[in-house]
Amino acid sequence: MSIDTLFYIILAGIIALLLALFQYYYKSKSASKDNALFAFLRFITLFSVLLLLINPKFEQIQYYTEKPNLVVAVDNSASLKHLKQDNNALVFVKSIQDNAQINSKFNIKLLSFGEDLKVSDSLTFKDRQTNIDKVFKSLTQVYKNTVSPTIIVTDGNQTVGNDYQFSAKKYNQAIYPIILGDTIVYSDLQISKLNVNKYAYLKNNFPVEAIVVYNGNQTIASKFIVTKGNATVFSKNIKLDKSNNSQVLNFTLPANGVGVQDYKAQIIPLETEKNKTNNYKNFAVEVIDQKSKIAIVSSILHPDLGAIKKSIESNEQREVVFLKPNSIINQLNDFQLVILYNPNNLFKPLFDELKKQNKNKWVIIGAKSDWQFLNNVTSSYSLDFTSQTEDYQPFLNNYYNPFIVEDIDFKNFPPLKSTFGDAVFNQSYETILFKTVSGIKTEQPLLATFETDGRREAVLFGEELWKWRAQSYINEDSFLKFDNFIGKLVQYLASNKRRNRLNIDYNSFYNGSDNITLSAQFFNKNFEFDADASLNISLKNNETNITYNRPLILKGNNYQVNLNSLDAGNYTFTVAAESENISVSGNFKIIEYNVEQQFLNADVTKLQQLATNSGGNAYFINNYTALTDNLLNDNRYLPIQKSNKSVVPLIDWSYLLFIIALSLALEWFIRKYKGLI
Structure with a gap:
């Protein structure tokens, strides 16, 4: 509290006292016990009101004890059941949860992991993949700056992901592996x-x-x-x-x-x-029995060309050929799609021939494109261009209809470079990605598609797509998601099939350890996405004749159903809309393979190295009691007393209002009782 505030409080006390004395002594011309009581009550009232007006602030310190966390991450994959270690894992988890001393010293956080890490109170040991690398990456985000020794109950056998010893180094916590599995080496x-x-x-x-x-x-x-x-x-x-x-x-x-x-x-x-x-x-x-052939036409060299080719050819059904604008005219019939990169005057004969043959195309417009030329050769869109360039970041249109687009974290992708200006479309179009300029979202399309006279076209208002592919790899440790996005766009553009109100996205076969997800889009009669539809899938295993019926759940701009629980075999399915007589059928095959059953022993060496590098210890499941003794006696994991200092204004103290009300009420009732009012 400052000296100025203290001065005002003293002054308020003097003023309140003088006013009370003035009313009950000076004006009454008499001194009595009743007047003294009334003066005191009036002083309390006036002083409290003046205190509220001054509103002094007080420091309030609260002390509390913070216990360290004890993170218990349990392998929930099928390999533990295959190695007959599932019961041992359950016994260990129960022993930790029931240990009064451990609960007194730690905040226990029970997690389970397979392909993903999740909070879980129940263990099924049915996950089809094990990603220990992802476990430590996720834990780092939550517990890196806390005291959180971590017990990981596993056989150490990882089926997907990078080497988990590298991600564990960034975790910065002591790790205590409980090793499950046979250590005897068999032929x-x-x-x-x-x-x-x-x-x-x-x-x-x-x-x-x-x-x-x-x-x-x-x-x-x-x-x-x-x-x-x-x-x-x-x-x-x-x-x-x-x-x-x-x-x-x-x-x-x-x-x-x-x-x-x-x-x-x-x-x-x-x-x-x-x-x-x-x-x-x-x-x-x-x-x-056939292969899609796509031409990329450019008069310049650019890293985008290689990135687009690699993305398209990640699907072996497609082949990409690089051509100059003047060398493709006589070969147009060989291609299902033509991609025109940074077009300029050299592309005029090609644009004329594409229009004449009504060919599908994808135009990529960057900083080196000639917009004056483009405005002359295309009637579908135009640009009020300048000589300046601008960087455009993308954000996904969740209501894009022609095909299912997964959000691959577009909003955090690097910006694309293009000519500054707004595009004006002269026909109806569908936007896949909108532009974000300097952090401000706009309604201007960055990537759009449209159809004219049975011809499909796309236009991208930006270059440097190679940065998007690189960023996707940084995010996912794989090019797969970005390549799938480009693949779906190319598949849509390379086809002239009539649009259907119900579209299904699935693979013709899956490996037994894959995540099996079927996606669907349903449109109303105006071909607008219907988010209120009720879609169901009926599946039949052709070997066993067992039928499954499941609903599809709305997720973003599509409906999805997870089919991970299906056994290996050939399946036929039908997706139908309940409200209308519309359905689509198909078939797929699940290949029998369980990667979690490929292991015979626990990876003891790697788990022991993991413990040593992190400052922890590794224990076999039959010796887990030594772990609890170690944790209880380790001085690194002592409770910490912390304080929380806050400044509280007097006006927040509600009991001061109660004192004002009480003093006024007492004064009134006493005066009433004495017959003074």
């Missing part, structure tokens, strides 16, 4: 990797690469076989020993039939093998 022969393209072309041979690994001390002989149905399509004898414990097999298989062709690769197991599940792998290839 084991397995197919470690099997690499094959997703697509192949009819009458061609497609390559297959298989890596066979042997873990043991004796020299062994076995046979690698690939079968299709009951027929053997490839076989090879192999010999391995302790020093030569792996072999890479490269071979090709013929693609003789159109559609999904499934195969089984297996290495004949040893008689003494304990885990024979990892001796075989199923795989499939979709054989197609």
